[in-house]
Amino acid sequence: MKKSSALLALLLTASMPAHAQQAGKADGIFQDMPEKFVLKDQDFDFVRKDIMIPMRDGVKLHTVVLIPKNAHNAAILLTRTPYNADHMTSLAESGTMTSVLQGYDNMPDVIADGGYIRVIQDVRGKYGSEGRYVMNHPMRGPLNSTKVDHSTDTWDTIEWLIHNIPESNGKVGIIGVSYDGYTALTTLIHPHPALKVSVPMNPMVDGWMGDDWFHNGAFREEMLPYIYNQDATPKNTLKWWSRDYDNYQLFLNGVSAGSIARAHGMEQIGFFRQILAHPAYDDWWQSQALDRILPKEGLTVPTLLVHSLWDQEDNYGAIALYYALQKVPASQPDLWLAMGPWNHGGEIKEASTLGPVKLRSDTGLYFRKKILEPFLAHYLKDSSIPLPARVTAFRTGTNEWESMPALSPQDCTTECTVLQLATHHGLTLNPTTKDAETVQYVSDPEHPVPYVQRPVISKNLPGSEWQWWLASDQRNAASRPDVASFTSQTLTKAVSITGQPLVHLTASSTGTDGDFVIKLIDVYPDEVPDQPEMGGYQLMISADILRGRYRNSFAHPEAIPANTPQTYRMRLPIVHHTFLPGHKIMIQIQSSWFPLYDRNPQTYVDSIFNATPDAYKPATISIDTAGSWLQVHQTSPSPL
Structure with missing residues (x-):
């Protein structure tokens, strides 16, 4: 019996794989x-x-390749990412x-169903790749004296x-959202001949003017945790910590x-x-802004820029780059744009709502099936497949x-369309005369206006409003004494606008x-029969911030002369919207948007980053209604 058992055990062991045979007793x-x-x-399947793909300087980059079985003569869809x-x-x-x-940057209904070979690569210095990571790695030039950058990689x-x-x-083809949209753009600088198409979605383009780090000089304080998590360690092993549940x-x-x-x-x-x-917006920022670099290079690869009209993170880049490239005649044949009612990256997911607003259809699916899928297929598979329109936009x-x-x-x-501030907190459309009145509020740094209702919860935690804060109800702000609101009469006919509103x-x-x-707002009627919870809702259509020290020059800040009227001009993020009959139009003005x-x-200091507590002082703001308005294109909608 003992011999038979020993023989059976030997036969079983011999039939096991080598790695299974190694699993035995170790250290008792x-x-x-x-x-x-x-x-x-x-x-x-x-x-x-x-x-590990070698680069020209010897650094190897970790690359995952997914090849459909039975694939033959299939195109490659590449994404380069710092996100693992x-x-x-x-x-x-x-x-x-x-x-x-199913995860970040992936669209199975386009990539898997389309039979593409999927390639995702860690950028140098992140996760499985060798080398040193540099945030928004500058292109070779004044800020990068090496022989490598995202373009060469x-x-x-x-x-x-x-x-x-x-x-x-x-x-x-290369495709990506946010930072991965940024790497998709850098590919267009001296592109490889095999690169046939690029789709930068919600890309980071200019971090000072209006993407992740600043907006018109105001620092996006809520991005500190991102910088900490992303740039402290190669694999994001250190996480931002806080003892306060409320970021405010x-x-x-x-x-x-x-x-x-x-x-x-x-x-x-x-x-x-x-x-x-x-x-300030000095040479360091200007020399790496892609809406300055790419027009000089010229666009030679068909490129579909994708913009989200309610992008809470990068609502500047795609549109700024579109306008910059449109000014270069040689680049126009390779330029397309799609924009829809999405938050950051919302176009790659189900998107039948805009925050609480019902859109009556899945706009993300429409984008992927009617715009993205044929665009990719035309250049990567069959050139007889019709291309989408040069610009496709969803009108909210x-x-x-x-x-x-x-x-x-x-x-x-x-x-x-001119929206003129008027007396008694009114707002008039295309007025023939301007009524002068001074509207005042006190801005107190000890009680700044929150950008969402408190508690302000970090974007990665349950209950956070981060994803849809741009579509959040503005009634809480309107009720504050340090927010000036100007409202039109109830509209008797639709007002359709498009483009970037210019604030004066x-x-x-x-x-x-x-x-x-400055916030442009659609005020809903008190009663909305098919969606009662939207009664009186104040939906932001477009909004942005300007730091006063940069009113005359983004590169050269200067103090504001106290008690002296000044002119502040800025463009708001692009809109494509119709204010319906029964609605009202509102403009809100405030002097803080915290802690965003x-x-x-x-009080003017050399660097607000180093401001001491005694520098923060209340200030009385006086708005001249006659000298204040917002101007935007009026359109006659032409639906598909």
């Missing part, structure tokens, strides 16, 4: 986990490969391409892919953004040191898709610095 206990688990993926390629391609239970491509990656993936047809209280107690950052050790992070060193209010040959010009010269504000302050937030943006001391 049975070894439970193999040194390396070998995945049985023969039933999957794709093949996964993890590859392994996590973005983590295997799901069903073992299908569709189930794997993409070139080298494409060169490797087309020679080492025999299932491909040699055509590559956290940043109020911390006084200045610089003080809060130093309390978290962020002076060790090179990118944050650059922010401290460059609070009427909730219809429209097409046009180009966006309206930035500056409105004909068919303009005349105001004085008792302080020597200050911010101005850091508090302005309202």
Whole structure:
């Protein structure tokens, strides 16, 4: 019996794989986990490969390649990311391409259903890739004296892919949201010949003018946790910490953004040191802004820019770049634009609502099936597939898709709507006369206006309003004494607008610095029969902030002369909206938007990052209604 048992055990052991035979006793206990688990993926509908692709300087970048089984003559869709390629391609239970491509930047109804070879790569210095990470890595030039940048890394990656993936047809497209949209744009600088199409969605373009870090000089304080998490360690192993559940209280107690950052050790992070060193729009920012770089290079690859009209993170870049490229005749044949009623990256998901607003259709699905899918297929598969219109835009209010040959010009010269501030907190449309009145409010840095109702919860925590804060109800702000509201009469006919509203504000302050937030709002009727909870809702259509010290020059700040009327001009983010009959139009003006943006001391100091508590002083703001208005293109909707 003993001999028979021993023989049976020997036979069983011999039939086991080598890695299973190694699982035995170690250090007196049975070894439970193999040194390396070998995945049985023969039933999957794709093949996964993890590859370290060498760059021209010897650094190797971790790249995940997903190849559909039976793929032949298939195009490659590439994304380059700092957000963990392994996590973005983590295997799901069903073992299908569709189930794997569910995460960030992935659209299974376009990529998997389209039979594309999916490639996702960690940018240098992040997660599985070698090298050193640099936030928004500058292109080779004044800020980068090396021989490599995102452009060269993409070139080298494409060169490797087309020679080492025999299932491909040699055509590559690049696609990505946010930072990955930024890397999709950098690919257009000296592009590889095999790059046939680029789709930058909600891309970071200019971090000072209006994307992640600043807006017209006001620092986006709520981005400190992102910088900390992303730039402190290669794999985001250190996480931003806070003892305060309410970010409003956290940043109020911390006084200045610089003080809060130093309390978290962020002076060790090179990118944050650059922010401290460059609070104004100097050469450091200007020389890396892609809406300045790409027009000089010229667009030679078909590019579909994708913009979200309610993008809470990067609502500047795609439109700024579109207008910059439109001015270059040679670039126009390769330029397309799609914009819809989405938040940041909302176009890659189900999108039948805009915050609480019902849109009556899945606008994300429409974008992917009617715009993105044929655009990719035309250049990567079959050129006989019709292309979408040069500009496809969703008009909120009427909730219809429209097409046009180009966006309206930035500056409105004909068919303009003027929204003029009026007496008694009124707002008049295209007035023939202007009534003068001074409207005042006191802006107190100790009680700044919150950008959402408190508590202000960090974007990664349950209950956060971050995703849809741009579509949140503005009635709480309207009820505050430090917010000036100007409202039209109830509309008797529809008012349709498009383009970037131009603000002309005349105001004085008792302080020597200050911010101005301008919000264009659609006020719903008191009763909305098919959606009662929307009765009286105040929906922001467009809004932005201007730091007063930059009213004359973004590069050269100067104090505001106290008690002296000044002119403040700025463009708001693009709109494509119809105010319906029964609604009202409102403009709100305030001097803080906290803690989204850091508090302005309202006393001029060299650097607000280093402002001391005694610098923060209340100021009385006086608005001249006759000298204040908003101008925007008026349109006649042409639905698809």
